[in-house]
Structures are given as C-alpha cells and as structure tokens.
Amino acid sequence: MDFGLLFSSYLEVFLNPQVLLMTLVGALGGVLLGAIPGMTATMGVALLVPFSFGMDLIPAIGLLLGIYCGGMYGGSISAILIHTPGTPSAAATTIDGYPMTRNGQAGLALSVAMFSSFCGGIIGALIMTFLSPVIAKAAMSFGPGEMFMLAIFGLSVIISISGKSVIKGMISAFFGMLICTVGLDPTNGVARFISYSQTSLLEGFAFIPALIGMFAVAEVIGGVEKIVRGEEKQLTSNARIDRVLPDMKTIKKIWPNILSGAVIGTFIGAIPGAGGDIAVFVSYGANKSASRHPELWGTGIPNGVASTESANNGCSGGAMIPLLSLGVPGDAVTAVLLGAFIMKGIQPGPMMYVSNLPIVYRVFAALMVANLAMLVVGCAGVRFFTRIVSVEKTMLYPVIMVISLLGAYAINKNVFDVGVCIGFGIFGWIMNKYEFPLSPILLTLILGPMCEKNYARFMNIHKGEIMEIFNSPIAMTFLGVAILVIIYSLWNQRKITKTLTLDSSLKSAS
C-alpha cells in the first residue's frame, strides 16, 4: 500500500470545498429521505444520479455516498421515534430504540444511533481502505451453498429477537417464511398459493409496504385503541438535551457493540447480495448473545441501538469492497454507483487498483467525508427530531398514517401495495395484541427468499446431494456458528424466563 499517495489523496478530498459541500447536501437529503418510511437510500441515490452528471467524479461520488450514509442513519430516526423503520436496514433498531423513546430517552437513543452510525461508517471505511482486496477475494468464493448457510446463520438470531416466548417467536418466523413463498417459485416460475391471474402477487408481497404496515399502521391502530381507552400517555423526550453526542459513560458502555457491529456490517456488506437489512439482525443477535444481561435487550438499552446502527453503516464500507476490487456491486446502491463510475469513464475492478489507484483512495476518502457529513447533519438535527415525540398523539397518529401509506404507494406506484400495507397493519396489530413478536417475521421476510433461492440453486447444481454442503469450509463455519448461537440463545432465554418468573413472583408476594 502506498501510504504517501493515500495520505495525499485524503488531504486533497478533505480540502476540496466542492466535495465537502456536495457530500453535506447528499447527507442532508439522505437523512431526510431515510426518515420517511418507504423511501430508501437506494431511491435517493437513484434520484440524484442525474444531478451528478455535470460534476467531477469525486464530488459526484461524494454526493451519492452522502445520501447513502445519511439514508442509513435517517432510517433510524423514524424507527426510534415512531416505531417505523424508515429503511429496511433500520428494522432492528426499533427493538431497543422505540422502547427508549417510550422511557423518555428519545434524545439519547438518537444520539447513540448517530454516534454508532458514524463510528460504524468510519470503521467500515478503514477496513475497506486496508483490507478490500483480501475481503473481496473471500467474498467472491460465496456460492449458493455458502449464501444458503449465511441465511441460516441470519435466521439463527430468531430466538434472540423472539421476546418473552421462543415458541411464539418460532411460529412467527415459520409463518413469515410461509408468507415469503406466496407468488411465483423463484426457480421454476410456478404459482404458489395464488393463480396466474393475480398479477399483483406474482412476485409475492412487496417487502417495504409489509414492513410499513406491520410497524406504522399496526402502531397507529394500537395507539388509537389505547388513547380511547385512556391508557396512552403523552410521550416526552429528555426535558433538555445538553449534548447531541452520547456522554463518555454511555460510550464506554456501547463501544464493544459498536466495534463488533461495524465489523459484522462490513463483512456482510462485502458479500454480494447481502446488505444492511441482514447485517443488523446478525449484529443484534450476536451482541445480545455476548451480553452479560441479555434480559435487558429489547427493553430499551443503548447497546441494542449501537449494535444495529454501527452494523448498517459499516455495510456502506463493506458494499464498496466488491465494487472497487472486482467491479461487482454488493447491493442496489453500489449498483447505481457503478453506473456513476462508468458514466465518468472509469471501470471499477481489479485493474482499477493498478491504473487508477489515486481515484480508489479518493473514493475511500469520500466515504470518510460522507460519514463526517452525516454526523454534522445528525448533530444539527437531533434536537429538532426529538421534538417529534412531544407532538400530541392525537395529531401524530393520523399524520404517521397518511405519510406511511404514501410511502407504501410510492415504492411501486401501486394502490395494491397500499392494501398490502394495511393488511399487514391489521395482522401486525392482532399479533402485537396477543404478544406474537413481529421482528422474526420481518427477519424471515428479508432472509426467506435468499434462503429458498440459494437452497434450490445448490440442490440443482449438486443433483439433490445436500451432503455436498459439508465440503464447503465457509458454509460449515456459518452452520457451526449458527448452532452455537442457537444453543447460547436458548440458554440465555432460559435465564431471562427465570428472571421474569422470579420478578413476577416477587411482585405478587409483595
């Protein structure tokens, strides 16, 4: 590695006002877009590509990376404040973020999310800078068997996110997997649970409308019920936010979660086809399993928010690794970025490290700037965002409803998706009412299609010999870790159940 060139490239980018301005504009747009349920970072990047036509390469990439990083953080704002993930990558942030808001800690939750996103992004960018060729090589050895086992590894987290009852969590998960199979079979194109005339469902239920429905619409229906019954209290955030960044005590508590989340996020982000939505759940499950107090996870602790937010921003660095090293986009955003590179006459790939090394280093630097810009925008906005929870619930709920339904429509410009969103909303409300956890359904909606597609591909390649999977060391590593996670999560869950039973016995005795 040419450290002199690396340093000069970083300096050049950090001192270029056009890059700084464009990245800041991108980050601002990304945070705002990400905070609207249904609007993803991918949409933001795709929308702004035409605006980058007339710019030089690095300011253009800075603008797009700003949206990417900003969008990743923006998704957590609505996840924390209104229990609705703005983007799929923020889905796991609701598990601890929203309970923090309900405990009057919305400001702390947002600052932890922002700080963790920033650290995750920076760690991801550093890993990308120093290890991209090595990681890219490892990531490209992923075939269907390895991807199938990665999905299984992701699914092993279900027990950790099942809440009070593992059995109810497993029912939710299998039901979620079953929902994923509605529509055309991914290998053979055979209609399942529908007829071929039901064109709106041929590709199955759209994920984002389902996500908005299960969280936003279900929250509104449940909230209205509680208000009318007189059970809903007006939420307030920390009376005064003295600092926009978490204090040293909190940072000391969350740094292991940030570090592990960032590494998990970067690694998963580097695997083509796997992204932030998977990384956040894997990171949450791994961090909860490693915690000394797993019973506190899900009740509203900063560690939960830190583990997911560092993972989704770590993904931004990870996703750039196969793009720059191999010319293979790791996710939808990097696919758009690939287009932007080609548009400027640069072909990412192994030769880029030989012929265009200064550009590679400038892109690394632009990602750093993008994370800094996200931090600036986040710091400036945290006081404003926290005011949202102090808005009267009688006004907030209807507003959440109409904004969410618009998000559900906008994703495919299809009224059917609004119906799907409402259908999942009613279903989510009933599931919430009877304490069937929704997070496992969300996880399976993300991982189910990946699991089935790769299982079918593997079986067809290996002529039905499932045992062939034991010949892959990567697949076996994932399987081994998944088994360990399941055993450890079950042990943890037993501990949690014992603590809860003891608490309820003490309460009833007193």
Add this chain to the structure above:
Amino acid sequence: MKNKFNTVAFSNLIGSVVFLLIGIVSWIMSTRFQTVKGNYVQPADFPQIMIIGLVFFAAILFIISLLKLINMKDDDPEAAPAPVLNPVKDKGMQASLIVIVICIAYVALFSLLGYVIVSALACLIIMFLIGKRNWKVMISVSILVPLGMWLLFYTLLKVNIPLGPLAFLRDIVDMIF
C-alpha cells in the same frame, strides 16, 4: 379461580389453533402445486418444510396452553387477563375497528379521490375519533400534511401520485416550478 376463558393461556390456545388451521389449509393447497420434471427442488418443497415447522410449534403451543389451563395457578403469567377483542364491551376496540374501516375505505377511494383528499378525510376522522376538537388545527393539519407530502414527492422525488379531482394542482405546480 378466575374465568379461565379470559386468560392469556386461553388466548394462546386460540392462537395456536388458528396457526394449526393455517398450516393445514396451506398444506392442502401446496399438494396442488404444479410439479417440474427433472428438477431436484419442487415448488412445493420449501413451503412444505415451513408448514411442518409452523404446525410443529403451533402444536407445542397448543399442548402447553392446554396443560396451563388445566393446572392454572393464580400467579402464573399465563393467568393474566387476555386482551379484549369484543367491540361491544370495549371502546378502544371499537375505535380500532373504525380505524380499520377507514383504512379499507382509504384503499378503495385512493385512485378515485386521490391522495390529498382521501388522506385529509382519513386524518380528520381519526383526529376526531381520538378526541381532538380544535377544528382549526384539525383542518389545517389534515389538509397541509397530505398537500405538503404530495408536493415533496411530485417536485423533488418526481413520483406521480393520484390526485383525483385535484389533478389541476399538477398544472399549477408545473407553471410555478
């Protein structure tokens, strides 16, 4: 001993029966899926594995809930009262059902009346339902939020959203911007 039919254990029992029924119906449907010759994974294979898992865990929940109902103690967490689902007895439940009806009407009227009108009406009715009575604020929020969101999506994000009778707004905005 309190009424066992009004406990979490009983609601879990009903829940498990619902998921068992879903599993059985899905299994019957999956046996009718078309098969593909020469393929190692048939279209019905993966759904059937999921159905087996669903039925297995639903059956466990059924057995546990049944045993709990038979040997229930007052301090069991499952002896807690179950959430109400009867709209006749509970005002909160009535309100939830009204919101669901509003949502269904929202989808039905979305293309006809357009986003702004249908959202303004939904917003206004939900606000009234949950006790807001400041009409000035109610009307302004109900109109300005959907209008603002439409404007944002139309001008900045270039997403065309149905406007129904208010389609003329597009011409006005096009003239201004």
